[in-house]
Amino acid sequence: MKSNRVEYGDTLVELAAERPELVVLDADVAKSTGTIQFKAAYPDRFVNVGIAEQNMIGMAAGLATCGKLPFLATFGVFSSMRAVEQLRNAVCYPNLNVKVAGTHSGLETGEDGATHQSVEDISIIRSIPNIRLFVPASPIATHYLTRLAAEIEGPVYLRFGKADAVELYDADEKFPLGGSKQLAEGTDATILAIGNMVEVALDAAKLLAEEGIKVRVLDMYSLKPFDEQAVMKAAKETKALVTLEDHSIIGGLGGLVSETIAGKVCVPLVKLGVKDVFGRSGTKSELFELFGFTPKAVAEAVRSLQ
Amino acid sequence: MAARLRQDTIKMIYNSKSGHPGGSLSAADIISALYFYKMNIKTEDPKWADRDRFVLSKGHAAPVVFAALVNKGFIPREELWSFRHGNGSLQGTVNIKNPGGDMTVGSLGQYLSVSAGMALAGKMDKKDYKVYVMLGDGELQEGQVWEAAMAAAHMRLGNLVGILDNNRVQMCGLTDEVLSIGDIAAKFRAFGWNVVQIDGHDMQQIVDTLDAIPNQPDAQPTMIIADTIKGKGVSYMEGTPAWHGGVPTKEQYEQAMRELGGEYEIK
Numbered sequence: 001m002k003s004n005r006v007e008y009g010d011t012l013v014e015l016a017a018e019r020p021e022l023v024v025l026d027a028d029v030a031k032s033t034g035t036i037q038f039k040a041a042y043p044d045r046f047v048n049v050g051i052a053e054q055n056m057i058g059m060a061a062g063l064a065t066c067g068k069l070p071f072l073a074t075f076g077v078f079s080s081m082r083a084v085e086q087l088r089n090a091v092c093y094p095n096l097n098v099k100v101a102g103t104h105s106g107l108e109t110g111e112d113g114a115t116h117q118s119v120e121d122i123s124i125i126r127s128i129p130n131i132r133l134f135v136p137a138s139p140i141a142t143h144y145l146t147r148l149a150a151e152i153e154g155p156v157y158l159r160f161g162k163a164d165a166v167e168l169y170d171a172d173e174k175f176p177l178g179g180s181k182q183l184a185e186g187t188d189a190t191i192l193a194i195g196n197m198v199e200v201a202l203d204a205a206k207l208l209a210e211e212g213i214k215v216r217v218l219d220m221y222s223l224k225p226f227d228e229q230a231v232m233k234a235a236k237e238t239k240a241l242v243t244l245e246d247h248s249i250i251g252g253l254g255g256l257v258s259e260t261i262a263g264k265v266c267v268p269l270v271k272l273g274v275k276d277v278f279g280r281s282g283t284k285s286e287l288f289e290l291f292g293f294t295p296k297a298v299a300e301a302v303r304s305l306q
Numbered sequence: 307m308a309a310r311l312r313q314d315t316i317k318m319i320y321n322s323k324s325g326h327p328g329g330s331l332s333a334a335d336i337i338s339a340l341y342f343y344k345m346n347i348k349t350e351d352p353k354w355a356d357r358d359r360f361v362l363s364k365g366h367a368a369p370v371v372f373a374a375l376v377n378k379g380f381i382p383r384e385e386l387w388s389f390r391h392g393n394g395s396l397q398g399t400v401n402i403k404n405p406g407g408d409m410t411v412g413s414l415g416q417y418l419s420v421s422a423g424m425a426l427a428g429k430m431d432k433k434d435y436k437v438y439v440m441l442g443d444g445e446l447q448e449g450q451v452w453e454a455a456m457a458a459a460h461m462r463l464g465n466l467v468g469i470l471d472n473n474r475v476q477m478c479g480l481t482d483e484v485l486s487i488g489d490i491a492a493k494f495r496a497f498g499w500n501v502v503q504i505d506g507h508d509m510q511q512i513v514d515t516l517d518a519i520p521n522q523p524d525a526q527p528t529m530i531i532a533d534t535i536k537g538k539g540v541s542y543m544e545g546t547p548a549w550h551g552g553v554p555t556k557e558q559y560e561q562a563m564r565e566l567g568g569e570y571e572i573k
Contacts, residue, residue: 023430047426050460055419055453062423065402065409067355068430070423085413086450090420094402094410 001164004195005073005103007139008160009034011146012071013041019150023063025049025072027056033073033103034160053078057086057100064096069150075109076102076118076159080125091155092130099149101158106246107274107291108161108196113281119274121159123251126224131155132177133224137198140169141221148177161196161246163284168198168219178225186214189302190234193244194220194253200288201244203295208302215302220253231260240268240305244298249273270301307377308338308509312539313568314373314386320559321572322390325398328549329442330370332473332506332534339512340438341374349379352405358435359408359424363417364442364471365399366551372396372404380406387572415448417441418468422458422527425466429523436521440469444476447485452497459498464525467516468499471506473536477550494529506532539566 012035016022023045030036030048039046049056053074060070072079079087079102091098102121109117126133132152136142142160149156168183175181183198184205193201198219205215216238218230235241241261243254254271261267274291288294292301311334319325341347345358362371372389375381381396381404388394395404399412408424411417421439428435445451458466470490474481481487491501502518504511512532519528536550537543540562554562563570 044430047461049453049457052453052457054416054450055422055457058416058419058450058454059423059426059457062409062420062425063427064423065420066424066427066431068427086416086419089413090410090416 001166002139003034003162003164004136004139004142004160005034005162007142008073008101008146008158009037011143012038015147015150016042016045019069021067022069022071022150023047025056025060025070027051027053027074027078029074033101035073053083054086057083058090060098061090061096064098069097071099071101073101073103075116076105076121077116080118080121084124088128092128095130095154097153099156099158101160103160104162105159106161106196107279107287107293108163108246108284110162110284110287111281114278117279119248119279122223122247122253123255125157126256131157131224133157133159134222135159135194136221137195137219138165138168140167140171140173141175144173144175145221148175152177159195163196165196166199175221178222178227180221180227180230181219182216183219184215184217186216187238188213188215189240189242189305190216190218190238191242191244191298191302192218192220192231192234192253192257194223196246197244197293200293200295200298204298204302207295207299213302213306223253223256226256226260228260231257232265235261235265235267240270242270242272242298242302245273246293247273249275268305270305272298272301307342308335309567310377311338311370311373313563313566314376315369316540316554316559316562316566317572318369318372318386318389320554321387323553324390325369325553326366326551328475328536328543329364329367329471329473331538331540331543332536333367333440333471334370334538335507335509336440336469336471336512336532337370337374339509339516341378343513344516345438346435352380356433356435359421359437361409361417361421361437361439362400362411363439364414364445365411368399371400375404375406378406414442414445415450418451418454422454422463422466425458425463426461428465429463434521434523436465436467438467438469440471443470443472443474443487443490444481446487446490455494455497455499458527462524463527464520464522466527467519468527468529470529470531471534472531473534475536475545475547475550477547479547491531498526500526500528501531502528503531504533506534507538541565
């Protein structure tokens with residue numbers, strides 16, 4: 001097993017060989033974010049700006065105006081909040097070619113506690129024009145979407161967790177811009193999930209299948225642009241929708257699905273996620289239990305809609 | 307040329323009924339020296355990869371930079387008269403989409419970082435261009451400036467030249483009243499910068515200082531602290547926070563143009 005953040009760093013090493021303009025910026029968290037291996041492979045193209053995220057985003061913008069392709073990584077709380085005005089005004093407004101990774105997103109970050117668990121980043125980032133937002137669920141998805149980010153002209157935000165991620169995909173799987181992946185089929189309900197919650201959704205679907213409840217599971221890896229078509233299809237073809245995210249239900253996947261279906265189709269919708277509270281310290285499994293991010297709790301939510 | 311830039315600045319703001327004259331007039335001599343003497347740029351190729359860059363970190367002094375871009379030949383003159391208008395190409399701040407615009411600016415505190423990124427790119431690619439960035443003294447109250455100052459010295463970005471428009475006035479008062487910045491030269495020296503102090507309205511000093519900066523990509527970055535007068539050239543605007551932002555009346559406009567030696571007609 002491998003974490004998505006480490007896969008991100010490995011993919012950047014691979015990309016650097018193909019793209020001489022690629023540089024990596026770090027705010028002295030490369031050991032945590034997974035870009036440390038890039039430093040070893042390309043020391044001249046790795047820039048540690050120190051513990052100064054706002055300056056890191058600004059420097060990335062300046063590098064991009066000169067034809068460089070900056071990829072950077074820091075904890076999601078810093079890339080989406082500490083430096084959000086820099087990201088908005090210096091990167092997204094001029095539509096510069098800067099790729100930002102927010103790692104250690106969600107409650108999954110665990111023991112470090114609420115200050116380091118970004119559960120608002122999706123809501124914040126997706127409201128900024130020009131930027132694309134991907135949430136890969138597995139290393140193979142991370143590999144593909146990191147490469148896709150390099151191909152896109154303009155800003156991209158990639159959201160990663162901390163923990164190792166179960167591989168859900170075959171090596172040749174494709175993840176087109178604005179797409180989604182259907183991982184289970186059923187018509188009794190659809191669970192729409194992102195990132196680490198896709199695995200939980202699949203396990204919940206298995207529990208429900210034992211009771212004869214057949215559930216569709218969608219991995220909504222591209223939040224911006226968003227696969228509205230897949231959501232509308234699920235809203236029409238299945239009896240209920242459940243969104244599941246290691247993020248606030250305000251403005252995240254749940255908010256996005258609500259905005260997509262509102263006024264167009266009438267279907268019950270339950271939003272599972274962080275319910276307008278801060279996280280806390282604890283192990284990943286303790287926190288998932290506490291906040292209802294378990295197959296059992298998700299299955300119960302689906303059952304209540306039947 | 308500085309007088310021409312000042313006249314155009316006042317005309318733009320009077321015509322648009324919106325803008326920031328004070329900080330534009332204080333910067334006019336330096337902007338003039340950069341665009342019409344020092345910077346290695348090509349009007350026929352605004353995105354030339356080896357050009358010197360200029361970034362206006364104190365973004366609301368945009369009128370004087372737009373005036374320079376027009377007089378240099380990057381932008382047609384008539385576009386000055388739709389500055390800040392809904393249908394104009396010249397917004398409240400310089401945009402990377404404007405011919406001759408090197409960065410989209412506007413948010414105080416951010417663009418020493420962006421300029422450091424440009425300088426780093428030049429150093430990585432072994433190019434010999436310089437990056438000039440103008441900051442306001444009030445802007446030094448933003449913490450990000452000091453993150454960038456630390457990084458630029460650590461990375462030895464000798465191709466980065468900061469110019470501080472030290473006019474001692476910010477929106478709601480004098481900088482010393484609002485939040486005292488203290489000994490700016492000592493601060494930048496302590497951060498590892500080469501510091502030069504000049505009179506920002508003495509053209510000879512400006513030119514000599516710009517010429518004296520060595521072309522060394524691997525050296526200390528330079529900060530030119532240019533003592534200036536906010537609203538320089540228009541008597542009733544000089545040294546007062548009242549003209550940080552503001553639009554002259556018809557009588558004030560005519561007086562300003564008389565003092566600047568310009569014609570009243572907007573064309």
